[in-house]
Amino acid sequence: MSIKVGMHVGRAKGPMAPFLVQHGVHDVIGGWSSNPRSDAVFAPERGLSADAHWTVEDATTVRDEFARAGLTLHGIENPLPQWCVDHIQLGLPGRDAQIENVARTIRAMGAAGLTLFGYHWMVNPPGRTRASWRTTHELEGRGGAIVEGFDREEAAALPLFRGREYGAEEMWANYAYFIRAILPVCEEAGVRLAVHPDDPPIPTLGGVARLFHSFESHRRALEIAGDSPYSGLDFCLGNWTAMGGDLLGAIRHFVPKGQILYGHLQGVHGAVPKFQECFVDESRVDFATVVRTLREVGFDGLLIPGHFPRTVATREHDLTGHAFAIGYLRGLIQAVG
Ligand SMILES: [Mn+2]
Secondary structure (H helix, E strand, C coil), X not given: CCEEEEEECCCCCCCHHHHHHHCCCCEEEEXXXXXXXXXXXXXXXXXXXXXXXXXXXXXXXXXXXXXXXXXXXXXXXXXXXXXXCHHHHHCCCCHHHHHHXXXXXXXXXHHCCCCEXXXXXXXXXXXXXXXXXXXXXXXXXXXXXXXXXXXXXXXXXXCCCCCCCECHHHHHHHXXXXXXXXXXXXXXXXXXXXXXXXXXXXXXXXXXXXXXCCHHXXXXXXXXXCCCCCEEEEEEHHHHHHHCCCHHHHHXXXXXXXXXXXXXXXXEEEEXXXXXXXXXXXXXXXXXXXXXXXXXXXXXXXXXXXXXCECCCCCCCCCHHHHHHHHHHHHHHHHCC
């Protein structure tokens, strides 16, 4: 059993792979842009196309590229961009076609031994690639580092993201429809679903209800899956901090049930309705206590740092934030044994 530092990486080529190996990181998760054909199959106008999915060849190609670079690819988070899954989230005509593409992707991942399928249930305006939502991207962090923040008061004036309001129970019904359809595919393929919290973790944004903003809502989602081992959490420590609830209590609840499949790590000051990101060593929640608790209750998996403050060293491809967070987290894990 071990806790390991992982990283989200698009492709094995470029400086990121050797950078990670040099820093002692050997475990990675990919994204939809990791697909070698992503520009073609996931072009923004192709959300309902029958071939907007991963093939076994896509998955094995990416896996093997990472392996040659010294990295083990464990899974893909958001293997399909938002416009290839938003009819599922919103319960719109065409959702069954999108579910079929998710199913094909899961089978392809399983055939390649990629067992983690990370996903989220955030609905943003059409065509937007980034999942998280911020009201400010240029806040001053420690020593003048640039960080992002969210203030619910500023977000109250947002226009409707999807033309009308979508309520929570409607969104839960859409979620349940998806889970019932996809869980048997996961079981057959040996691929486990890991849901990421809403970022920011608030009940509604742009008129669309968000489901994953509290302990209770995560519990409800896992219950919908009948507490299947194929349905779990991508436990994003940044968003669980921003929720403002009992983060350690949540860890003690979910880990012994095997429901935290992997985690994200980012520092956060404050909590909803207003928070801002920060370096991992100055987060409101003490990560030494978090990692110690994860170990105590037997967490076995990857923690993946992200959302790095931009420092004075920021250039076109700045990795200083990665290096700082990797070093800090490796130190924590070694400190707890
Ligand atoms: Mn996250």
